[in-house]
Amino acid sequence: MKNNFLLRLSLTKGIGAFGKQRIYQFAxxxxxxxxxxxxxxxxxxxxxxxxxxxxxxxxxxxxxxxHQFITIExxxxxxxxxxxxxxxLVLFYKGDLNLLKRNMLAxxxxxxxxxxxxxxxxxxxxxxxxxxxxxxxxxxxxxxxxAHQFAISNQGKTIGVVGTGLDICYPKSSGNLQIEMxxxxxxxxEYPNGTTPAKFHFPMRNRIIAGLSSGVLVVEAKxxxxxxxxxxxxxxxxxxxxxxxxxxxxxxxxGCHQLIQDGAICVEKTQDxxxxxxLWNKIH
Numbered sequence: 001m002k003n004n005f006l007l008r009l010s011l012t013k014g015i016g017a018f019g020k021q022r023i024y025q026f027a028x029x030x031x032x033x034x035x036x037x038x039x040x041x042x043x044x045x046x047x048x049x050x051x052x053x054x055x056x057x058x059x060x061x062x063x064x065x066x067h068q069f070i071t072i073e074x075x076x077x078x079x080x081x082x083x084x085x086x087x088x089l090v091l092f093y094k095g096d097l098n099l100l101k102r103n104m105l106a107x108x109x110x111x112x113x114x115x116x117x118x119x120x121x122x123x124x125x126x127x128x129x130x131x132x133x134x135x136x137x138x139x140x141x142x143x144x145x146x147a148h149q150f151a152i153s154n155q156g157k158t159i160g161v162v163g164t165g166l167d168i169c170y171p172k173s174s175g176n177l178q179i180e181m182x183x184x185x186x187x188x189x190e191y192p193n194g195t196t197p198a199k200f201h202f203p204m205r206n207r208i209i210a211g212l213s214s215g216v217l218v219v220e221a222k223x224x225x226x227x228x229x230x231x232x233x234x235x236x237x238x239x240x241x242x243x244x245x246x247x248x249x250x251x252x253x254x255g256c257h258q259l260i261q262d263g264a265i266c267v268e269k270t271q272d273x274x275x276x277x278x279l280w281n282k283i284h
Contacts, residue, residue: 004060005033006071010090011063011192014050015040017086017204024072024089063192067092067166076100084211084237088190091208094166094182099157105133105273106213106234108206108227109143110220110252117220120244121146124217127270129156136161136213138205139174139187143219143227148177152185159186161208163201165193206230215240215276217267221255228255231264240276242267 005027009020023043027033035043037053044050069092070076078100081087105128109117121143129135135151137144139160151158160181162170166189169175181187188208191201206226210216210233218241221227231241241264246253260266265276 001033002073003071004057005035006073006089007060007063007069008052008055009040010088010190011055011060012040012050012052014048015044015046015052019044019046020089021086067192069093070097078212080104080214081208081211084207084233086207087211088208090190092166092189092192093186095184095186096157097186099134099159099186100212102134102157103132104136104159104213106136106209106216106230107143107147108137108209108216108218108221108230109147110222110225110227111140111142111144112252113142113146113220114250114252116246117143118146120219121150124244124267124270125150125156126154128273129154131270131274134159136209138162138202138209138226139178139181140226141171141173145174145177148181148185152180157185159188159212161205161212162187162189163191163205164197165189165191165195167193168196170197202226203229207233210234210237210239213239215242215273217242217244217273218256218259218264219244220246220252221259222252223255223258225255228259231259235264240265242273242276244268 026043040052069090072087072089076097129151135147135158137147139162148158164170169178206229210230216231216234218227218231234241243256243259243264244267246256
C-alpha cells in the first residue's frame with residue numbers, strides 16, 4: 001500500500017515537488033496511505049487540477065510490471081538523497097543498485113567541451129576511479145559523457161541520471177553509452193518510460209546528481225549553465241565543490257572561475273580532491 005501510494009504520488013501531474021513532499025510527510029507522520037483527489041490537492045496547497053484519480057490500480061500495476069524502481073521508503077534508497085529539500089519519491093532504474101552504496105563523486109561541465117576538458121578528465125579519472133569513487137553524471141554531451149566513458153575505460157563504475165524515461169536516449173549520441181551503463185553500471189530517472197525531454201526536467205535531474213554525490217567536480221562551465229546549478233545545489237546540500245580552472249580567453253570556464261572566487265576548491269591534480277576527503281574523514 002505504501003509503495004503504491006508513493007508510486008502514484010510521484011506519477012501525478014499537477015502537483016509540484018514541494019507539494020508532493022508535503023503530502024508524503026503528512027502521510028508518513030500519520031502512517032496513512034489512502035487519499036482522494038481533493039485531499040491530495042488540499043495537502044499540496046494548490047488550486048491546480050491534478051490527475052491523481054486517473055492513476056487506477058490497473059495503470060499502477062502496469063507501471064510496476066514494466067519498470068524497476070525503488071521508493072524513498074525502501075532500504076536501498078540512497079541515504080544522502082533523503083536529505084535534499086525535495087527528494088524524488090521514486091527512482092526508476094536499470095543496472096546495478098549496489099553502486100548506490102559506494103562513495104560517489106559527480107562530474108559535470110560543458111556540453112560543448114573543448115580538447116582541454118577532455119584531456120583534464122583523461123588526466124584525473126584514472127586516479128579517481130582507482131580510489132574507488134563511482135562517477136555520477138547526467139549522460140549529456142561533452143564533459144558528462146567523457147566522465148562516464150573514462151570511468152568505464154579505467155575499470156571504474158559510473159551512474160547516469162537522466163531527465164527522460166529510461167527507454168529514451170537523449171541526446172541520441174549518448175545512446176550506446178546509456179545502453180552499456182544500464183547493463184553493467186546504473187542509470188536512474190524519476191520519470192517513467194515514455195517521458196520525453198522537457199526543459200524543466202534537467203534542473204530537477206541536477207538535484208539528484210548533487211544529492212547522491214559526496215562532492216561535485218566542475219570542468220569547463222560558463223556563467224549561466226546547468227553545471228553551475230548542480231554546483232550551487234551541492235553547496236546548499238553541504239557538499240564539497242571542486243573546480244578545474246580553465247582558459248580566461250574564451251569564456252567557457254568563466255563559471256568555474258566564479259565558483260573558485262566564491263570559495264570552491266581549485267583542482268590542479270587529484271590530490272587536491274583526496275586531501276579534502278582525508279581532512280573531512282579526520283574531522284568526522
